[in-house]
Amino acid sequence: xxxxxxxxxxxxxxxxxxxxxxxxxxxxxxxxxxxxxxxxxxxxxxxxxxxxxxxxxxxxxxxxxxxxxxxxxxxxxxxxxxxxxxxxxxxxxxxxxxxxxxxxxxxx
Numbered sequence: 879x880x881x882x883x884x885x886x887x888x889x890x891x892x893x894x895x896x897x898x899x900x901x902x903x904x905x906x907x908x909x910x911x912x913x914x915x916x917x918x919x920x921x922x923x924x925x926x927x928x929x930x931x932x933x934x935x936x937x938x939x940x941x942x943x944x945x946x947x948x949x950x951x952x953x954x955x956x957x958x959x960x961x962x963x964x965x966x967x968x969x970x971x972x973x974x975x976x977x978x979x980x981x982x983x984x985x986x
Contacts, residue, residue: 883945886980887952887973894940899929907979914985936960943968950974 883891886905893902903926906912912919912928919928932938938960945954952973959966972984 883942883954884952884975886975886978887954890973890980890983891940891942894929897933899926899933902926902929905980906983907976907981910980911982912985913983936962938962938965 889905890902893899893905903922906922906925909921910925912925914928914932919925938958941957941959943955943957945952947953952975954971954973956969956971957966958969970986972982972986974981974983
């Protein structure tokens with residue numbers, strides 16, 4: 879299902895699946911932003927820390943279910959399963975891109 883996504887989003891999911899959180903963070907713009915669980919992380923170092931801490935806490939895996947582009951944002955439906963109450967859950971991840979980098983990711 880990821881074959882219809884732009885390269886930066888595919889690279890994000892590939893790095894996440896490989897648990898390569900530095901590579902995941904380097905797919906973002908230098909001042910890229912992640913909004914997740916009511917918090918905002920800005921910059922590659924903060925994003926790498928967020929991704930590593932989330933995996934350490936939840937041991938989660940993400941499966942892409944579908945995607946669409948809406949107003950220039952790539953909206954991806956995912957199923958996330960791991961060590962957390964209510965697993966698995968279906969979430970929406972919204973990627974805004976700037977060229978070949980992720981400008982922002984909002985998870986909800």
